[in-house]
Amino acid sequence: MTAQLAADGAAAGVSDPWVIAVANQKGGVGKSLLSMGLAAVTADASGRAFLVDIDPQSTTAEVADRAERAGESLPFDYTADTDPTHLAKLRKVRGVDLILVDCPGSLEGHDVLSAVLDQADFVVIPYVHDPFYVTPTRRTAALCADRGVPYRVLINRVDPRRGTGPLEDAQATLDKLGLPRFRSFVREYSAHSQAHVEGVMITQYRGGRNAVNAREDIRRIHTEMLMQLGQIRPGG
Incomplete structure (x- = not known):
């Protein structure tokens, strides 16, 4: 279902939603x-869940169109919106968790990132080991730290055919850099x-044959992310 990021918030509700940015200054x-x-x-x-797509490629809209042609719909609301004045009001959205x-x-030089980070509770930074x-x-990560927004780097697109070596090297690289x-991690299936x-x-x-493994990888990230959010806003 497509939704709009209204200027004065969405449907009635009482709780602030969690706002999670998924960001990296590198495509792919x-x-x-x-x-x-x-x-x-x-x-x-x-x-x-409410997904706000501020990527000009608008992959979410493309997938939604394919779902509609197949007679399906996405299980979450979404919108494509790059207006900083709208993004600055993300916390006013109600009726979503x-x-x-x-x-x-x-993202350098774009007002949209500043607007999102001002609203974000947490940032997931996907990382491909290259x-x-x-x-x-x-x-x-430095941009998040400068703005005081908690973040974690996520090792993504791990090739399961290459054994544990590349994953361990990626973990060691991030640890050496001092990046939480x-x-x-998410394997590439x-x-x-x-x-x-x-x-x-x-x-x-x-x-x-790997659909189950692909789902479980995302579920583990989701669970770990919720644990991090619980430390930011206990009981939230």
Whole structure:
């Protein structure tokens, strides 16, 4: 279902939603797939998620169109909105438990990032273990730290065929840089991309032999993220 980020908030409610930004100043780290996966897991756990897509590529809208053509619908509300004045009012949205903001891969010089970080409770920084991704990840983490927003780096798109070596190297690299990271990680399975090609969320996708593993990876990230949020706002 498509929703609008209204100027004066959404439906009536009393609790502030959690606002989670999924960001890295480098494209290709899997922000959109992760954002939609976390939103879908929230819905699967009987929560209400609202995904705000501020990436010009608007992957969410593309997947939603495919779902509609297949006679399905996304299990969460979403909108594409890059208006900083709207983004500055994310906390006024009511009737949802979790707002996920899918940020674009190049954020320097854009007012939208500042507007999102001003509202965010937590930032998930997806990271692919490659030399070209280290500097953008560090810059994104530094930006969060400067704004006082808690964050964790998530090792994403781990190739399960290469054994534990690359994962351990990625963990060691982040630890050496002093960047806080998720203990859990997400493996790269074709189920993730194929589900979206078919307009289906990973929580609903039943094709391929690795669909179960792909779902469980996202569920583990979701659980660990909720634990982090509980430390920020106990009882929230």
